[in-house]
Amino acid sequence: MSEGLAIEVKDLSYKYPINDVKTLHSINLQIPYNTINLLLGSNGSGKTTFLKILGGKTLCLNGDVLIDKSNPFANGFRNTITLSDGSEINKVCYFGTDWVRSEFINRDITVLELITSLGYRKENLEHEFTKRGNYLMDILEVDMGWRMHMLSDGQKRRVQLIMGLLKPFKILLLDEITIDLDVVARFKLFEFLKFEVAQGLQNPERQCCIVYCTHIFDGLNSWYDRVIHLHRGEIEGDFDYSSIVYVDEESEENIDADDTGVVRISKSSSLHPLVLKWLLKDQRKNKGLSI
Numbered sequence: 001m002s003e004g005l006a007i008e009v010k011d012l013s014y015k016y017p018i019n020d021v022k023t024l025h026s027i028n029l030q031i032p033y034n035t036i037n038l039l040l041g042s043n044g045s046g047k048t049t050f051l052k053i054l055g056g057k058t059l060c061l062n063g064d065v066l067i068d069k070s071n072p073f074a075n076g077f078r079n080t081i082t083l084s085d086g087s088e089i090n091k092v093c094y095f096g097t098d099w100v101r102s103e104f105i106n107r108d109i110t111v112l113e114l115i116t117s118l119g120y121r122k123e124n125l126e127h128e129f130t131k132r133g134n135y136l137m138d139i140l141e142v143d144m145g146w147r148m149h150m151l152s153d154g155q156k157r158r159v160q161l162i163m164g165l166l167k168p169f170k171i172l173l174l175d176e177i178t179i180d181l182d183v184v185a186r187f188k189l190f191e192f193l194k195f196e197v198a199q200g201l202q203n204p205e206r207q208c209c210i211v212y213c214t215h216i217f218d219g220l221n222s223w224y225d226r227v228i229h230l231h232r233g234e235i236e237g238d239f240d241y242s243s244i245v246y247v248d249e250e251s252e253e254n255i256d257a258d259d260t261g262v263v264r265i266s267k268s269s270s271l272h273p274l275v276l277k278w279l280l281k282d283q284r285k286n287k288g289l290s291i
């Protein structure tokens with residue numbers, strides 16, 4: 001594996017056992033550390049399948065997958081790494097949308113009971129919570145006494161994020177995970193994740209990368225480094241944030257109502273129009289129409 005790569009995929013193809021056709025076709029991709037990557041594509045283009053393979057959740061033996069230089073499907077793959085200060089971090093974390101619907105979490109238990117039931121010893125929990133956990137609890141406004149079966153989907157999602165992010169990570173795979181967060185929680189989560197990636201630049205042991213799959217493009221400007229476009233299981237496009245030129249500057253002053261009651265919002269420098277154009281093009285291709 002090349003130096004500095006968090007993820008390396010060579011010639012990866014995947015077919016679900018019950019399907020006749022492949023879902024992923026000969027994917028080749030290299031993702032370096034210290035980057036935030038958006039994985040975009042229409043419904044059914046293969047994003048979840050791909051992320052689950054990267055996360056070691058779906059076994060795939062057609063092609064090579066290296067996650068932080070190791071094969072997640074190899075015997076003896078360990079998902080935890082011990083750093084020089086003795087702390088542990090996760091190699092790869094996959095967060096999907098299913099979690100909030102699982103029976104395991106929809107029980108009459110508190111957030112604290114749920115976290116300890118997953119193997120966090122109380123003393124570790126206290127240690128973790130004095131720093132990272134407390135910070136996450138604060139930005140996501142989670143109460144340890146919340147009872148899981150009484151929470152909204154967005155509140156459960158916040159608990160999922162706290163549990164998954166308690167330990168730092170090398171590779172974070174987010175599959176539509178912010179869909180039910182309110183704008184404040186989403187904004188603060190993005191800030192936290194950006195900070196995580198930035199601190200890897202200071203400390204090579206903590207260098208990490210994020211792959212985020214979403215259909216919502218609000219608030220993503222300047223957050224990501226790269227966009228990867230998947231179409232029918234193939235990489236159709238791949239470009240860096242630095243190659244985007246926004247034609248209209250967004251300005252703080254233009255947001256909100258003035259004293260005459262007129263509400264002004266500047267033109268959004270969003271990826272939305274670009275992605276809409278891509279996916280409409282994909283749709284025309286699917287129908288065999290000229291682009």
Ligand SMILES: Nc1ncnc2c1ncn2[C@@H]1O[C@H](COP(=O)(O)OP(=O)(O)OP(=O)(O)O)[C@@H](O)[C@H]1O
Pocket residue numbers: 016018019023041042043044045046047048049050
């Ligand atoms: N468990 C499964 N068994 C069989 N086929 C599946 C299964 N899960 C997904 N597929 C098929 O694989 C293809 C890709 O699905 P996938 O969920 O990876 O797409 P996606 O890009 O994440 O879509 P979305 O944006 O809707 O979440 C689809 O055509 C889907 O029907």
